[in-house]
């Protein structure tokens with residue numbers, strides 16, 4: 001890669017490392033002030049291989065930052081009632097500041113019901129309708145980790161986002177909608193594009209900021225972009241590799257063609273993904289401070 005292109009990369013891995021270091025400092029201050037570690041409970045139902053990797057990584061990073069990790073691994077046959085009972089137990093547990101139920105859940109469990117059962121003050125995923133509402137009206141709450149990580153990287157790269165045109169491709173509750181809210185709160189002019197959007201390339205070409213969260217491998221092409229645009233690729237898609245039987249990870253953006261046109265871009269892997277877990281740790285610590293009634297230093301995280 002040329003030096004000019006290398007300078008366009010937004011390195012989520014090293015950004016996440018920096019955030020984790022700040023979380024570790026604030027976690028040790030929390031322990032000194034409150035007399036216990038901040039704690040995160042992660043619940044995994046079933047044996048989805050990717051989810052197992054993410055949950056293991058969450059546990060390891062939680063401990064590495066000086067917080068307590070409580071892992072609950074349940075069989076795929078776990079009933080909705082059993083899962084709801086565990087969530088109720090974790091809601092009442094004083095050692096647990098944050099609760100995360102790894103998604104996706106098996107088909108027989110109603111995801112929305114489970115998310116609704118998590119106390120909004122421990123909902124470090126920011127998926128509860130109360131936190132979605134708080135974000136929509138600009139009240140403090142928990143913001144979903146992936147979009148908050150994207151916003152942190154955008155602000156670090158661009159400074160003020162005031163008045164910029166942003167296009168978010170994808171309208172999921174977990175990424176697209178909260179991402180749009182966050183960009184709106186930064187005074188961007190936001191368009192949310194989706195599968196029914198007419199002439200998507202023309203919509204994308206207007207944007208200073210493109211966030212691709214559509215779940216379709218390499219869909220966004222370089223020729224769609226406004227020259228110099230900042231591109232955040234949320235996609236994590238496993239596709240067949242050139243070598244027989246192997247797979248590789250690609251985003252929702254066609255990286256090679258986009259790199260030639262963009263001003264800045266997140267790679268996959270090593271872009272948005274690592275930030276998702278780092279922001280989870282950040283949210284957990286914020287929850288711990290709030291739940292303990294202790295003030296977290298401004299700009300500590």
Ligand SMILES: Nc1nc2c(c(=O)[nH]1)N[C@@H](CN(C=O)c1ccc(C(=O)N[C@@H](CCC(=O)O)C(=O)O)cc1)CN2
Pocket residue numbers: 054100101102103104125145146236249268269270271272273274275276277
């Ligand atoms: N309850 C939740 N479930 C899920 C979430 C979430 O935020 N909350 N997000 C995703 C999965 N996820 C975290 O849970 C996650 C995905 C990807 C990464 C990551 O670091 N990806 C790497 C590549 C990893 C690989 O090689 O497969 C990267 O992009 O560099 C971290 C966390 C769905 N479920």
